[in-house]
Structures are given as C-alpha cells and as structure tokens.
Amino acid sequence: MSRTPLDTVEHAAATPDVELPWAELGLKKDEYERVVEILGRRPTGAELAMYSVMWSEHCSYKSSKVHLRQFGEKAPESDAMLVGIGENAGVVDVGQGYAVTFKVESHNHPSYVEPYQGAATGVGGIVRDIIAMGARPVAVVDPLRFGAADHPDTKRVLPGVVAGIGGYGNCLGLPNIGGEVVFDSCYQGNPLVNAGAIGVMRHEDIHLAKASGAGNKVVLYGARTGGDGIGGASILASETFDDAKPSKRPAVQVGDPFQEKLLIECTLEAFEEKLVVGIQDLGAAGLSCATSELASNGSGGMRVTLDDVPLRDSTLSPEEILMSESQERMCAVVEPEKVDRFLEICEKWDVIATVIGEVTDGDRLEIYWHGGKIVDVDPRTVAHEGPVYERPYARPEWQDALQADDANKLPRPASSEELRDQVLKLVGSPNQASKKWITSQYDHFVQGNTVLAQPEDSGMIRIDEETGLGVAIATDGNGRYAKLDPYHGAQLALAEAYRNVATTGAKPLAVSDCLNFGSPEDPAVMWQFAEAVRGLADACQQLGTPVTGGNVSLYNQTGEAAIHPTPVVAVLGVIDDVARRTPVAFQEEGQLIYLLGDTREEFGGSAWSQVVHDHLGGLPPAVDLERERLLAEILISASRDGMIDSAHDLSDGGLVQAVVESALLGGKGARLVVPDGLDAFTFLFSESAGRAIVAVPRSEEVRFNDMCGARGLPATRIGVVDGAAVEVQGEFTLTLEELRTVHEETIPALLA
Amino acid sequence: MTARIGVVTFPGSLDDRDTQRAIRLAGAEPVALWHKDKDLRQVDAVVLPGGFSYGDYLRAGAISRFSPVMETVIEQAKAGLPVLGICNGFQVLTEAHLLPGGMLGNDHLHFICRDQKLRVENAETAWTGDYRQGQEIHIPLKNMDGRYVADEYTLDKLEAEGRVVFRYVDFNPNGSLRDIAGITNEAGNVVGLMPHPEHAVEPLIGTGRTDGLPFFTSILKKLVNA
Numbered sequence: 001m002s003r004t005p006l007d008t009v010e011h012a013a014a015t016p017d018v019e020l021p022w023a024e025l026g027l028k029k030d031e032y033e034r035v036v037e038i039l040g041r042r043p044t045g046a047e048l049a050m051y052s053v054m055w056s057e058h059c060s061y062k063s064s065k066v067h068l069r070q071f072g073e074k075a076p077e078s079d080a081m082l083v084g085i086g087e088n089a090g091v092v093d094v095g096q097g098y099a100v101t102f103k104v105e106s107h108n109h110p111s112y113v114e115p116y117q118g119a120a121t122g123v124g125g126i127v128r129d130i131i132a133m134g135a136r137p138v139a140v141v142d143p144l145r146f147g148a149a150d151h152p153d154t155k156r157v158l159p160g161v162v163a164g165i166g167g168y169g170n171c172l173g174l175p176n177i178g179g180e181v182v183f184d185s186c187y188q189g190n191p192l193v194n195a196g197a198i199g200v201m202r203h204e205d206i207h208l209a210k211a212s213g214a215g216n217k218v219v220l221y222g223a224r225t226g227g228d229g230i231g232g233a234s235i236l237a238s239e240t241f242d243d244a245k246p247s248k249r250p251a252v253q254v255g256d257p258f259q260e261k262l263l264i265e266c267t268l269e270a271f272e273e274k275l276v277v278g279i280q281d282l283g284a285a286g287l288s289c290a291t292s293e294l295a296s297n298g299s300g301g302m303r304v305t306l307d308d309v310p311l312r313d314s315t316l317s318p319e320e321i322l323m324s325e326s327q328e329r330m331c332a333v334v335e336p337e338k339v340d341r342f343l344e345i346c347e348k349w350d351v352i353a354t355v356i357g358e359v360t361d362g363d364r365l366e367i368y369w370h371g372g373k374i375v376d377v378d379p380r381t382v383a384h385e386g387p388v389y390e391r392p393y394a395r396p397e398w399q400d401a402l403q404a405d406d407a408n409k410l411p412r413p414a415s416s417e418e419l420r421d422q423v424l425k426l427v428g429s430p431n432q433a434s435k436k437w438i439t440s441q442y443d444h445f446v447q448g449n450t451v452l453a454q455p456e457d458s459g460m461i462r463i464d465e466e467t468g469l470g471v472a473i474a475t476d477g478n479g480r481y482a483k484l485d486p487y488h489g490a491q492l493a494l495a496e497a498y499r500n501v502a503t504t505g506a507k508p509l510a511v512s513d514c515l516n517f518g519s520p521e522d523p524a525v526m527w528q529f530a531e532a533v534r535g536l537a538d539a540c541q542q543l544g545t546p547v548t549g550g551n552v553s554l555y556n557q558t559g560e561a562a563i564h565p566t567p568v569v570a571v572l573g574v575i576d577d578v579a580r581r582t583p584v585a586f587q588e589e590g591q592l593i594y595l596l597g598d599t600r601e602e603f604g605g606s607a608w609s610q611v612v613h614d615h616l617g618g619l620p621p622a623v624d625l626e627r628e629r630l631l632a633e634i635l636i637s638a639s640r641d642g643m644i645d646s647a648h649d650l651s652d653g654g655l656v657q658a659v660v661e662s663a664l665l666g667g668k669g670a671r672l673v674v675p676d677g678l679d680a681f682t683f684l685f686s687e688s689a690g691r692a693i694v695a696v697p698r699s700e701e702v703r704f705n706d707m708c709g710a711r712g713l714p715a716t717r718i719g720v721v722d723g724a725a726v727e728v729q730g731e732f733t734l735t736l737e738e739l740r741t742v743h744e745e746t747i748p749a750l751l752a
Numbered sequence: 753m754t755a756r757i758g759v760v761t762f763p764g765s766l767d768d769r770d771t772q773r774a775i776r777l778a779g780a781e782p783v784a785l786w787h788k789d790k791d792l793r794q795v796d797a798v799v800l801p802g803g804f805s806y807g808d809y810l811r812a813g814a815i816s817r818f819s820p821v822m823e824t825v826i827e828q829a830k831a832g833l834p835v836l837g838i839c840n841g842f843q844v845l846t847e848a849h850l851l852p853g854g855m856l857g858n859d860h861l862h863f864i865c866r867d868q869k870l871r872v873e874n875a876e877t878a879w880t881g882d883y884r885q886g887q888e889i890h891i892p893l894k895n896m897d898g899r900y901v902a903d904e905y906t907l908d909k910l911e912a913e914g915r916v917v918f919r920y921v922d923f924n925p926n927g928s929l930r931d932i933a934g935i936t937n938e939a940g941n942v943v944g945l946m947p948h949p950e951h952a953v954e955p956l957i958g959t960g961r962t963d964g965l966p967f968f969t970s971i972l973k974k975l976v977n978a
Contacts, residue, residue, distance in 0.1 A: 166863045170894070171804045173766030258764050258807025350763060441863045445892045445951040445958045446802075448770035462957065465773075579956055 007045045008372035016042055025052035031387055038381045046367060046374040049319040050382055053285040054292060057554055060386035063520035064552045067530050070537035071547040078546045080509045083206060088129040088281065089199075090548020091206055092510045094574040096469050099203050101133040104143070104196035104475065104514040104570045106553035110253070111193035115160025120168035120255040122195040124327050127172060127260065128281035131267050132330065134207035135199025138447060139461050140169050142179035142195055143475045143514070143568045147188030149430035149750050154183070157191050158438075158751055165195070166441040171257035172264065175450045176442030177459025179475055180568075183430045186479065189558040194514045194551075196570050198473055200463045205271060209280040210297035211333045214361035216277055218294070218302060219339065220287075221346050221353035222263050222329035226312035229253035229286070229325025259328040259351075266349035267330060275342045278333040288322045288382070290331040291357075292365055295379035298333075301364045302379070304357030318369040333359060393526035403484060405617025407603040412681050419680060420732035422612055426685070427660050428742030429611040430750065432653045434664075437747045451578045455661065457500040457649050458571075462578045470578035474500035474571055477516075478652065479564030480605040481620035486528040487535035489605075490567040491623045494539045495689055496651050497571035502632030503649045503692055505582045505639030506573030511540055513550035513569050518562020520554045528565035529554075536567060542625045545571065580640050586666030586695055586721045587645040593670060593719040595655065596631055596708070597691030601682050607653040608685040627690040634713050635692060643700040643707070650691040656684040656726075658693050660739055663726055669736055671727045672719035680731050683718075695721055755975035757968075758785040758795035760825070760841075762816045766803035767838065767950055774950040775799070778968030780975075787819040796975045797834035797878070798825055800841025802894075802948055812855060812897045813843030822848060834878040834971055835942045839895055842934070842944030851935055851944050852910070853902030858895070859927025867959040868893035868947050869921040870933050874914050877940040878974050882966035888921060889963035891947040893933075898926035898946040900933075910935055918945050 005011055012018075022032040025048065035043050035051050043051060057063060072085060082099055083091035089103035107122025123140060130137045142165050146154045169176050174197070211218065270276055278298065280290045287309070295302040306318050312326070334342045339355060346353035360366075365382070367375035413419040426432055435455065444453040451470055452460035458474035476496040482489025494511065501508045513536065518525040540547055556563045575581060603609050604618030638644040646666065648658040663670050674680045696704050708715035727733040757775045759782055761768045772782035783795050787805075792798065806815040816822065822844070829835045829850050837845035845851045858864060867890050872883040883889070902910070907930055910916050918934035926946070934945025949964030951957075 163862070170863055170896075171764070171766075171807065173803065256807070258804060258809070261764055261766075261804075440865050443863075443865050443894045445865070445894060445948065446766050446770070448767075448773055448951060448954075448957055450958055451956055581956075 006370060006372045008374055009044055009376045012044045013041045020048050022048060026056055027052050031055060044374050046318050046322055047377060049323050050288040053288050053323055054382045055386040059285050059289060061552055062387045063389050063391050063554060065388050066390055067533040070533060074537040074541040075546045076541050076544045081546050085549050088132040088209055091133060092548060092572060094471055096464060096467060097202055098463055099201050099206060100198060100471050101130055101135045102198040102512055102572050103129055103549050104194055104512045105551040106514050106516060107193045107195060108553050108556055111161055112191055115157045116164035117254050119161040119164030119193050121253045121327055122193055123165055123168040124255045124260050125283045126195045126197040130197045130199035131264055132209060132279050132281045133199060134205045134271050135201040136268055137174055137197055137199045139177045139198045139459060140174045141177060141459060141473055141475055145182045145187045145192035148185040149183040151188055155751055161193055162438050162441050168255055168257045170443040172261050173446045175444050175446050177444060177450060177453040178473055181435045181438055184479060186564045190556040190563050192516045192566060194568050196475060207276060207279050209293055210278040211294040211302055211359045212298040213277060214300050214359055216333050216335055216359040217339050217355045218304060218357040219332045219334050219342060219353055220309060220356045221351055223259050223326055224310045224312040225321055225324050226326045227316055227320055227324060230320055230323050253325050253327050255327045262349045262351050263328055263330060266346050266351045269345050270342055275334055275338045276332050277335060280331050282329040282331060284325060286324045292379040292382040294331060294333060295365045296383040301360040301362035302357055303360050304367045306367055306369045308354055308356045310352050310354055318374055391520050391526045392523045393530050394523040395527050396524035402617055403619055407606060407609040407615055407618040408601050410609060410613050410615060416731045423656050424742055426607060426611050426653055427657060427739060428746050430746055432607055432657055433746035434744045435747060436744060437752060451581055452504055456584050457503040460504055460578060460581055468577035468579055470575045472501045472504050472506035472573040472575060475568055477566050477568035479566040480616055482532060482567060483564040484605050484620045486531035486565050488620055488623050490532035490535040491539040492620055492689060493567050493569040494536055495623060495628045497569045498543060498628060498632060499649045501571045501573035502635045503647045505580050505636055506575040507636055508545050508571050508573045510572050511545050511547045511569060513547060513567060515552045516556055516566040517554050518557035525562050532565055532567045539625055543629060582639045582644055582647045584648045584662050584665055585646055586662045586668040589668055589722050591645060591695040591697050591721045592701055592717055593721060594694050594696055595716045595718045596713055598688060598714055599678055599682060599686050600688045602686050602688045606687045621687050621689045624690050630711060630713050631690055631692060634708060634711060638704060643704045644694040644696055646695040648693050652687060654685045654687050660726055663736060664740055664743060668721050669723040669725045670719055671722050673729050675716045675718055680728060755780045755796045755972050756783050756794060758783045758792055758798045760785045760787060760800050760821055762787045762805035762819060764803050764805045764807055765801050767801040771799050771801045771950040774953045774968050777953050778965060778972050780972045785821055787821050790820045790824050792824050797971050800837040800844050802839035802841060805840055812840060813847040816844045817847040826850060829942050832941050836879050837944035838948055839946055842946055845942060845944040850942050851937055852906050853900055855897045856899040856901055857897050858899055863896045864925050865894040866925060868925060870918045870947060871921050873919055874917045877917055877936045877943050879943045879967050879970050880917060881970040881974060890961050891949055891964050892951040892958055893925055893947040895946055900928040917943055
C-alpha cells in the first residue's frame with residue numbers, strides 16, 4: 001500500500017472502511033471496537049498505535065487491576081505516605097524533612113531474549129522513575145531468579161544479566177546494596193529480572209507527572225528517538241508501509257548509561273532551580289505513554305508537534321516515533337519564561353532538549369505531523385480508561401495433592417554423620433551458597449553512604465551526614481512457598497522482607513512489590529495471582545506498611561508450564577542513626593547466641609526438602625504477623641539500645657544457614673547446643689517464620705532477656721560465639737575453612 | 753589556614769562528591785572544578801575522581817584527557833601542582849602522559865568490587881606522607897579496566913626509581929603487571945592508583961575502615977607546611 005495520503009484525523013473520518021492492523025498490534029476485536037466507539041470514527045494509524053501500546057497488559061494492568069485495587073482499599077493508615085499508587089513511584093516520609101521514593105519493577109522478558117541489554121535497561125527504567133519523582137537516586141537492588149544453576153542456558157543468561165546490571169548501574173554511580181539470586185528449574189526460559197531503586201529528596205521537591213497551566217511548554221530531552229524497542233508486532237509489520245523502511249526492529253532496547261547519568265544530573269539541576277512543573281520518564285510505550293499520562297493527569301490538554309522530536313533515524317514514521325521505546329529520554333513541562341534556562345542546563349550537560357509541544361486549555365491530546373493532525377483523543381481514554389478484565393480464576397485441581405504431599409514426612413538424617421553431610425550439602429547448594437561472585441560485579445561503595453550491602457539482611461544507606469538518618473531496604477520472595485499456598489506465600493515474602501529490615505535495626509515503613517506470574521489466561525495462574533494479592537494486601541494492612549506502588553509481570557510461562565507464582569516484596573525502613581545498625585557478622589568471641597521466636601516442624605517448601613530430596617509439597621511455614629511485629633520491635637529496640645552486636649533473620653535454610661553465614665562473615669565460629677524440646681534436625685533445618693538469631697554481649701544479657709520476657713517473645717540461649725568452627729554439641733563440628741570452601745566455591749564453579 | 757583542593761567533574765564522573773567529602777573530612781577545603789572550564793580557581797592541588805568519564809567510550813580516560821580543564825592541569829602538574837588520579841582519574845593521567853603506562857581490561861573480564869589489601873611502597877610522595885613505608889592498608893577497589901601495563905623497560909625504571917607507590921597484596925584483582933596498584937611521576941607530585949581511598953574515610957561507611965584518609969591528610973600537611 002502507498003504511504004500517502006497521511007492518515008490524519010480528517011482522513012480517518014472520511015475513510016471509515018479502511019482496515020487497520022489492530023490484531024497485529026495486540027488489540028482484541030472488542031477492544032478495537034471500543035476505540036472506534038470512543039472516537040466516534042475509526043482511529044488513525046497513530047491513534048491506533050497509542051491505544052494498542054497503552055492498552056497492552058504491560059501498560060494498562062487490564063488483567064490485574066481488579067485485584068490490585070485491594071492495595072488501596074486495604075491500605076493501613078500511615079502518616080508516612082506522601083504519594084501513593086499511580087505515580088511513577090510511591091513516596092514515603094522518613095523524617096527530618098526527607099522523603100524517600102522507591103519501587104521495584106520487572107524486566108523479565110527482554111532479559112531472557114538479550115540478557116545484558118534487558119537487565120541494563122531494567123535498571124535504567126527504574127532509575128528514571130525515581131528521578132521523575134524529583135529525587136536523587138541513591139541505591140539499586142536486584143532480585144533475580146534463574147533456571148537450574150547447572151542448566152547450560154543459565155550460564156548464558158545469568159552472566160549477561162549480572163554484567164548488564166553492573167554495566168549500567170555502576171556507570172550511573174549507584175551503589176547496588178541488595179537483592180536476591182534464586183535458582184529453580186521453574187524459571188528455565190522465564191528468568192525473573194526485577195530491579196529496584198531508591199531515591200531521596202526534601203518534601204518540597206516532590207514532582208508529579210502532570211501537565212498543567214495552558215501555555216506551558218512540553219520539553220523532550222535526553223537521547224534521540226530511534227526505531228529500537230518497538231514491539232515486534234507493530235503497525236510496521238503490517239501491510240500499511242513498504243519494505244524499504246527500517247521496519248522490524250529488535251524488541252529489546254539498547255541502553256546507554258552515560259547518557260542516563262547526564263540525564264540524572266541535568267534533571268536534578270533543573271529541579272534545584274525549580275524549573276519543572278511536571279515530569280514523566282519515557283519507558284514502556286515511549287511518547288504515547290508520556291504525552292497521554294502527562295495530559296490526562298493535568299488540568300488541560302496538550303498539543304504536540306511530532307516533527308520536532310529529534311530522531312536517530314530520519315525515516316521513522318509518526319507511528320514508530322510514538323511507539324519507540326528508545327532509552328534515556330524524559331519529558332518535562334516547563335513554564336514559558338523558564339524554558340531558556342532549562343535548555344541551558346541541558347546544554348551544560350550535553351543533553352539534547354527540544355520543545356515539542358505545549359499545554360492547552362482544552363481537554364484533548366492533539367498530535368501533528370507534517371502539518372496534519374494525526375491524533376485527536378481524550379488522553380484519559382488512552383492512559384486510564386483502558387479495558388478491565390475480570391479474568392476467570394479457579395483453584396487448580398492439583399493444589400490439594402500438592403499440599404497433601406507433606407514434606408514433614410520425608411526421611412530425615414538417621415545419624416549425626418548424615419546430619420553433618422546434609423548441612424554441608426545445604427550451605428553449598430546454589431541457592432544457599434555465597435553470591436559473592438555475582439555481587440562483587442556491582443559497585444557497593446559509590447556515593448560514600450553505604451552502611452550495609454549484600455550479603456547483609458538489608459541494604460542500608462545514610463541519607464544525612466549530620467544526623468546519621470538512614471534508610472534500609474530488603475527484597476524477598478519465595479516461589480516455592482507461594483506455589484504451595486499463594487495467599488500465605490505472599491505474606492511470607494512480606495514477613496521476611498519486613499523482618500530483614502528490622503534485623504538491621506531499621507523500622508519498616510512501606511512496601512513496593514513486583515508480582516511475577518504466568519499467563520492470566522490460565523484460571524489456575526489467575527487464582528494464584530488473586531490469592532497472592534489478597535494475602536499481601538491483608539498482611540500489609542495488619543503490619544501497617546502500605547503498598548506504595550509496584551509492578552505486575554504476567555505471561556512468565558513457556559507453553560503450559562508457568563513459573564512458580566513469585567511475588568517479590570520490597571520493604572523500606574528508616575533508622576534514626578545508622579551508627580546503631582546491626583550487621584549479620586559475629587563480632588566478638590564469647591558473645592551469647594540467642595534464638596528468638598518459636599521453632600516448629602515446618603519443612604514444606606524448605607531449602608532442605610529441595611536440596612536433599614528435590615521435593616516440593618506440603619504447606620509453607622505458618623504466618624503469624626503479630627509475632628513478626630513483636631520480633632521487629634525487639635530487634636529495633638535491641639539495636640538502638642546497644643543490646644545486640646549482630647543479628648540474622650532465619651528464613652530459607654533455617655537456623656544452620658544463618659549461623660554459618662554469621663560465622664563466615666565474622667570469621668568467628670559458634671558452639672551450639674540443641675535446646676530442650678527440639679531435636680537437632682528440626683533445630684537446624686526448620687524454616688518456621690518469625691525468628692532471628694542475635695549475638696548478645698554478656699554485659700547485656702540480663703537486660704536483653706528482661707526485655708524479651710516482658711514483651712512475651714520467646715528467647716532461647718542456644719550457644720556462644722567461639723573458635724574457628726561451627727559445632728553442634730553432641731552432633732558434629734564443621735571448621736570454618738570447610739564451610740567456607742563449600743559455601744564460596746559453588747557459584748564460581750558453575751558460572752565463572 | 754587550610755588548603756584548597758580541586759575535584760574535577762567530567763561528564764560521567766561518579767566519585768566527585770565522595771572525594772569532596774573526603775577532602776572536607778581531612779580538614780581541607782574542596783573546590784568543584786568543571787571539565788569545560790580551564791580555570792583551576794586558585795586551588796593548591798587537584799584530584800581527578802573515579803567514574804566513567806565520557807562513558808569510557810573509545811578508551812577509559814581517552815576523551816577526558818582532551819577536556820579544557822586538563823590543558824591547565826597538565827601544564828601545572830608539570831610545574832609541580834600536586835595531582836591525584838583515582839581509578840578513572842588514574843586512567844586520565846596515563847592518557848595525558850603525566851604518568852607512564854596504561855590500563856587494560858581486567859584479566860577476568862568482569863567488573864570487580866572488593867576490599868583490597870595494598871602495601872605502601874613509597875611514603876614520600878605528595879599524597880602518601882602520612883603512611884609508613886611498607887604499611888599494609890585496605891582500600892576498596894572497583895573497576896572494569898584496572899590492569900596496569902607498561903613495557904619492561906618502564907616497569908624496571910619505575911621500580912628502580914621507587915615510583916611504584918602501591919602494590920596489591922595477597923590477591924591481584926585485575927592481572928596488573930608486577931601487582932602494581934599505583935605509581936607516581938619523577939617529581940612525586942602526581943600520583944595515580946586504581947583503588948578508591950575516598951571510600952575509606954569513615955568508620956561506618958563502606959568497608960568500615962579509614963585507611964584512605966591519610967591521602968587527604970598527607971596533601972593537606974604538605975600544603976600547609978609548605
């Protein structure tokens with residue numbers, strides 16, 4: 001077909017019978033009909049491009065929306081919440097006039113296709129969300145999940161993902177302070193690459209994505225727009241255009257961290273001079289998203305001249321320009337008299353900036369190309385009034401059988417020798433082994449404010465040098481637990497992240513989540529999703545930590561096999577003085593090791609059942625959120641008042657894993673005694689929730705015990721920091737050297 | 753009185769603010785210098801900080817070396833201005849030929865971030881006077897292109913003249929020749945090293961050590977006593 005005439009609004013109105021490639025763009029028939037109904041005519045090619053990307057699952061949350069509402073409806077009262085769900089990222093008050101913004105997002109699919117760039121641009125995208133709130137980014141975290149550690153494809157995907165995260169994040173000058181690395185064959189072909197970022201600002205500097213004030217200018221700045229990142233099934237792949245054009249571009253974007261670093265500095269300088277009325281980053285759906293969201297969140301309309309967009313490739317069509325996901329671009333709304341200064345700052349940082357439009361006093365988003373009007377829409381219908389689905393969901397018929405396959409009935413070690421062997425096997429298994437080979441590829445030190453970084457229980461950043469005010473963040477998720485029981489599995493993810501933050505001495509304040517699931521078109525997956533969201537919303541309500549935002553990633557499945565339902569939860573906490581933080585490592589010989597909380601026979605979904613028996617069945621550990629809250633309060637008080645010198649949360653791998661980590665990190669061993677009423681196996685391997693170990697200086701023992709007693713938290717003295725081995729009296733001794741070898745050599749042996 | 757120590761910000765510099773903080777903690781006055789500006793603002797010494805200036809495009813340090821500020825830095829360094837290049841700054845100094853040799857990619861091909869043990873081989877440069885000769889210190893290291901290389905003649909000359917200032921101990925993190933972590937010029941006013949002393953100046957932060965602070969107190973003492 002010919003490229004002329006230009007498919008303007010007038011042309012569309014005059015040619016109602018032209019067939020548009022809505023199906024190739026991923027729209028359903030009824031969705032296309034709805035667009036026609038909204039517009040009262042057929043859409044132009046450019047309008048169709050915008051609706052199709054903005055109404056995609058990724059941008060519109062059309063399958064998940066009806067469930068996600070619970071995060072708002074059940075949100076606990078929190079004085080800390082400054083900006084909630086719906087903006088680029090949530091914002092939390094952390095005191096002393098500071099606000100912190102944080103968010104976790106997924107970049108799963110691109111990272112499988114092209115691990116380095118997929119992961120790199122994941123970091124880039126989340127960092128731009130943080131800048132768009134007005135904050136200086138101060139740290140990143142990366143929860144990652146891969147297929148089996150010894151699968152050949154893992155050796156392709158993991159090193160690329162890690163290098164991509166490092167290559168981008170290191171180059172931006174952002175310390176990488178936390179995250180996870182989990183291996184499970186369910187992620188084969190569907191690795192989960194989640195990326196989180198934290199930013200800090202003063203309260204008065206919070207910026208929002210809205211275009212207000214007729215006459216204000218819309219400035220596009222950053223990288224030039226190219227043909228990269230346009231969905232494979234785009235309007236270009238259709239018959240509408242000829243073959244001479246650069247049509248099918250790779251669907252994965254390519255990142256340039258240097259450009260993003262300049263973008264950060266130039267944006268922050270513009271904020272400092274109060275030049276910005278509204279701001280939005282260009283991520284998924286590029287300009288379609290930025291213009292429609294800015295316009296629909298503001299008071300007026302917007303007029304954009306697409307010819308003014310700086311291009312990397314002059315042959316791009318208007319549809320491509322609207323859909324391009326070229327990285328390192330942002331869109332700001334600036335008052336006319338401040339535009340010159342804004343452009344000057346961009347020039348100082350060698351960032352290309354162009355006025356591409358202005359805010360109007362109407363309520364339409366109008367986009368022009370070569371003098372013709374190619375888009376004329378109500379921006380709300382693009383950005384916020386997309387389709388909403390009540391997808392059918394049903395508890396899978398296999399769920400009962402899975403839960404009945406009780407892990408507590410698996411054969412247990414029959415002798416001390418076997419127990420010892422299983423401990424070694426556990427601490428050397430890929431999921432429990434040291435991830436130093438991975439984390440040493442990330443810069444932890446840059447910015448000079450890193451108080452704690454992985455493998456600590458949570459990452460901690462100082463945000464005020466004078467007062468020592470700091471924030472902590474932990475991300476956790478256990479797909480095995482969630483597979484056994486999505487409702488409680490999601491709650492366990494929250495409980496663990498909450499506990500991890502408290503273990504370092506920080507008070508948990510708020511939550512962001514990244515919900516990774518299979519196909520929403522499968523009622524079993526949809527049930528997992530619904531249950532997980534319900535569980536998480538209920539738990540957030542009970543713990544008083546509101547969800548400030550997050551991300552949903554669906555379709556993580558190859559063929560019939562979906563990944564384990566994997567809600568990843570990030571908890572942000574605050575600490576008044578980072579000097580009071582508590583590290584994982586044992587500090588001093590002679591200190592007493594206490595186990596806090598109750599230990600039950602709970603092995604469903606445990607690391608032990610996976611490592612020793614390759615088993616997944618039964619029920620995950622019981623959830624007791626009131627206990628979690630009490631444990632957190634005790635840990636925070638003990639940190640603040642100097643009653644403990646080290647602390648470590650108990651989670652996957654149980655007590656023995658925690659003790660080994662504290663011992664190896666501190667270079668000091670431990671002598672343990674199995675407490676009355678517990679057998680050695682349960683003591684070492686159970687994964688009961690709501691527990692932590694702490695090392696108490698002898699001088700503080702009475703005070704610490706009194707506090708736990710008065711508050712009703714079980715605290716059991718289980719041993720002492722001592723020697724160069726982990727010894728379980730009457731059972732076995734493992735030297736630190738032996739433990740270090742199995743713990744640290746596993747990952748390099750598999751992946752280096 | 754105190755000393756004014758300039759810290760250059762190139763596009764892509766990352767540790768410029770951290771270096772300013774280290775200078776402040778040592779008791780000197782940090783002065784921000786901008787790459788497009790030839791004016792050194794009357795500073796008594798200059799630090800070229802770490803980062804990925806110009807994205808490390810072409811070759812680490814290769815573009816920065818031609819920036820306007822470097823024209824003045826090169827000229828004044830030759831006249832005795834104390835200059836410290838950290839990581840990317842070291843790369844800029846070799847590209848500018850203020851120091852001999854150059855840096856290649858780490859031999860294991862990965863970025864590496866670790867707490868690195870070093871031995872002070874020369875405690876008499878402008879930047880190392882507060883260390884003891886032979887002292888072993890821990891300083892964070894983080895780089896992609898940290899493998900110091902030079903021809904044998906240059907290496908022998910550096911060794912003979914005592915111009916190897918720091919050497920990696922126990923573990924060579926990047927394949928650098930003769931375990932070299934840092935070197936100085938003939939006059940001892942220009943020092944470059946791969947590890948990051950500015951990340952080891954506060955007991956709570958980073959690795960929790962303060963082994964990097966003497967860099968900044970050394971230069972301060974030298975300037976104030978001069």
